[in-house]
Amino acid sequence: MPGLIGSQGVRPGALNMNRVFRALRYRTEQAQLVTYHRPPIYDTDSYGVPTGSLSDPTTTQELLLPDLPAIIRPAVTADYAKERAGNNIIGAARIYTPNITTIKNYTNFDQTNNADFNEIEGWDRLITNYRTVYNVWTSGTSMVSGSNQYAWTNTGGTLTSDGESINVSGASTVMTYTTTGNKNVLEADRLRFKIKTDDTNLVLTTVVLTNTDDETLTYTPATLTVTEDKWLTVDVPFVSGTTDTSIYQGGTRYSTTIGGTYDYETNLKTIVFNYTGPGSANNVQLKEIEFYKSVSWHVHSLKDMTDGYIIFNCVRTRGRSDSKRRAYS
Numbered sequence: 663m664p665g666l667i668g669s670q671g672v673r674p675g676a677l678n679m680n681r682v683f684r685a686l687r688y689r690t691e692q693a694q695l696v697t698y699h700r701p702p703i704y705d706t707d708s709y710g711v712p713t714g715s716l717s718d719p720t721t722t723q724e725l726l727l728p729d730l731p732a733i734i735r736p737a738v739t740a741d742y743a744k745e746r747a748g749n750n751i752i753g754a755a756r757i758y759t760p761n762i763t764t765i766k767n768y769t770n771f772d773q774t775n776n777a778d779f780n781e782i783e784g785w786d787r788l789i790t791n792y793r794t795v796y797n798v799w800t801s802g803t804s805m806v807s808g809s810n811q812y813a814w815t816n817t818g819g820t821l822t823s824d825g826e827s828i829n830v831s832g833a834s835t836v837m838t839y840t841t842t843g844n845k846n847v848l849e850a851d852r853l854r855f856k857i858k859t860d861d862t863n864l865v866l867t868t869v870v871l872t873n874t875d876d877e878t879l880t881y882t883p884a885t886l887t888v889t890e891d892k893w894l895t896v897d898v899p900f901v902s903g904t905t906d907t908s909i910y911q912g913g914t915r916y917s918t919t920i921g922g923t924y925d926y927e928t929n930l931k932t933i934v935f936n937y938t939g940p941g942s943a944n945n946v947q948l949k950e951i952e953f954y955k956s957v958s959w960h961v962h963s964l965k966d967m968t969d970g971y972i973i974f975n976c977v978r979t980r981g982r983s984d985s986k987r988r989a990y991s
Contacts, residue, residue: 696732697897698771699787699958700725700779723915725779726908727770728854728895732788733758734959755959757788757974761967769892775913788959788976789897791952795850798839798933798951800828810843819940827858827949833942837935839951845930847900850953853881854897857888858947863939864888869896870934871924879924883909886916887939893949900953902926 703722704712736755759765762781766773773779799805799812802823814821819832830837857866866888869881881898886909888894898907904921933951940946959976966973 693731693733694790695729696734697789698725698727698730698782699789700783701787723778723917724908725776725910725915726897727768727776727779727910728897729770730765730768730788731760732790734788734790754962754975754977756965757959757961757976759972759974761970761972770910770913772913776910779913782961782972782974784961784963786961788961788974789852789956790959791854791954792957793849793955794952795955796845796847796930796953798855799841800949800951801825803828808843811841813840814838815840819946827856827947829945829947830940831945832940833944834940834946835936835938837946837948839933841930841932843929847930847953848926849955850900852897852954852956853900853952854895854954855951856893856895856949857935858891858893859888859940859945860891861940861944861946862887862890864944864946865938866935867938868934868936870932870936871922871930872932872934873924873928874931875925875928876931877923877925877928879920879922881907882919882921884917886911888937 702724706712734755734757736753759782765771765782766779770776771779800823802825803821804813805811814823814828815838816830816834817836819830819834821837822829822831828837853869853871855869864887866883866886868883871879879900879902889911894911896909898909898918899905899920901920902924904919907918907920909916909918930953935948937946957978959978961974962977963975964972965975
């Protein structure tokens with residue numbers, strides 16, 4: 663980025679950063695879409711220790727907003743200092759984002775709909791895909807490769823693929839992906855997918871993961887009606903136990919419960935998308951479904967801010983050794 667901005671005497675603030683991000687993303691893959699995360703804010707006791715109760719349940723919930731364009735330039739690669747459970751200290755990076763006015767015009771960050779987002783603050787997180795652990799097959803409705811088989815089924819409607827997404831035309835309520843073979847997803851810590859519909863009444867009710875031991879992990883959003891004719895990006899933690907997370911659409915938060923008995927050392931068998939609403943003339947599409955290992959960069963300080971872009975100094979405080987995670991799980 664330093665070689666790009668100002669290298670030919672161009673005033674950095676005059677650059678069209680959206681165009682720069684798009685060019686770098688599609689031509690060189692230097693730019694990427696990250697997930698912005700601000701953890702919930704809890705009350706503290708007299709000693710400053712969080713109590714577990716939200717400071718204000720209406721305004722201090724977590725912000726978990728996908729699809730923020732960014733350029734990440736690591737300044738330090740990794741310091742593999744061993745800590746408990748296979749964690750290690752990782753390093754630092756400079757991260758370039760568009761200016762705050764541009765960010766607020768993105769769907770989920772829009773100040774009109776999301777009054778809780780005013781700026782990127784210290785110790786907010788920028789979550790990026792470090793490595794895709796498993797891609798769900800969406801280039802067709804079924805495929806056999808040696809001993810591995812991938813197949814989509816549905817309840818109601820007609821199932822097709824355009825080579826990029828899976829589509830169901832007609833009144834349907836379920837889309838199920840089934841796989842055989844060694845589908846290890848242990849190293850992943852996040853699940854991401856996109857969903858789209860031309861119906862005005864589609865409610866995404868649950869997403870259920872099942873492993874080969876028939877143990878499940880269920881994501882349950884609170885009354886999430888998918889906006890018509892717009893791709894909704896869902897990027898949620900892939901974690902054990904029972905917890906809460908968030909799905910944001912158009913700046914509105916939909917509380918999402920995660921719960922189940924899923925054992926991550928056991929291979930993935932099925933992913934089931936349950937929903938209600940589509941009629942006989944409607945379509946539902948899914949694409950870019952992946953389990954990935956993330957890197958979480960924490961904003962440490964502001965390096966530079968112009969009319970065109972912002973530069974943050976960020977640190978990655980903890981990493982993870984996958985071999986030790988498997989040993990300790």
